[in-house]
Amino acid sequence: MAKLKIIVSATSLFCVRIEWALKLKGLEYELIFEDWSKGKSELLLKSNPAHKKIPVLLDDGVAIAESKVILEYIDEKWKGGDLYPLLPQDPCERAQARFWAQFADDKCLFGTWGACCAEDALEKEKAVEAALESFTYLEKQIEGKKFFAGDKIGYLDLVVGWIPHWLGILEEIGGMKILDAERFPSLHEWAQNFVEIPLIKECLPPRDKLVNRLSLVRSSAPNKP
């Protein structure tokens, strides 16, 4: 039985970050799926009483919540030797990676979600403009590099890893366009390279499941996807 377990949902972009990190480290793990039709499980409520949200990593029964906190935990607990590093060594580079990860979640991801959910045309237009501005910052960060972490993927690639598979669907259901290949050529190319990596690709949820779930969440309340 795996000592490492992750409480996940089938379609959460936050959960898939954790799977990617564990796979990069060569660690075995088990997935515990939440069934939203039955409400939040006892295990989830007990493991993350502060937020009651997924993902939660259970390491030999000890719970860690918040996806970016979990990524750093994984990187710090399993490090050295041949183990794949997620964050760079240099403190300044680490600070930059953390900064852009937080920015990407706060502005790019939630900006996109806000634009997706906006019903009023003017509201949507403003939200898309704001999102485009945020993506411009991201484009600058990837310019001249294959991945955000350099030649190989790292922490920041995992945090923005929702873009290749989730963004297109959010654009579709939200009736908007954000990742234009002409406007964001480097980001567009990064997205194509990222999603072709086998261990990344194998964790992606099926598209139709994702469309259904995101459409449902969008219609019920402007919540986290």
Next chain:
Amino acid sequence: MAEEVKLFRTWSSPFALRVVWALQLKGIQYETVLEDVAKKSDVLRGYNPVYKKVPVLLHNGRPISESLIILEYVDETWKQHSLLPQDPHARAMARFWAKFGDDKVMQSIWTAFVSEGKEQEAALAEASEHLQKLEEELRGKKFFGGDNIGYLDIALGWLANLVRVFEEISGLRVLDGERFPLLFAWLKEFSDAPVIRDCWPSHDKLITKFIALRQLHGAQSSST
């Protein structure tokens, strides 16, 4: 070559104060650049073009923004007086609760401070729930960091002066000794600790500032 460490801050920013504490605790020599929130310098905007906010730490010409990220940078660069614990799980918990402090505790207390009636009641109830979680984290400890002040104490340090300011202005009871005995005791231990106590901004100036902010917020909400 002498190290150049500069901290861009305002007189009252609780976020910048975190960095002041960290640098002082580690005994790092630094220069303060005081910014005016109403008229931010071009230099600051250049170093933090994304958010244009304090604090910004400039170390040998390289800028770092976002207070919690700066704390980690400071801890990784200057190893004396460690702020974060060594154990990965303990580090994860410190980061988790620091973020919880900003996202949940600060938000709910601020909402309670600037709102009225049912909205205020709901925000206060939420704040109490969140504070209860922090209370549990302190069990068996003098500081969140254990015997010594650490990352999480610094991250939550704003509780030690701003809550008093909010309570004084609004008459609200947010963090009292009856409901939160451990947190209440921690407030005093933390506030009076060497280094920490020397850095508090003027209480009277804070009162003036937050009375004005509260009125502004009230005026804005009543006009919508």
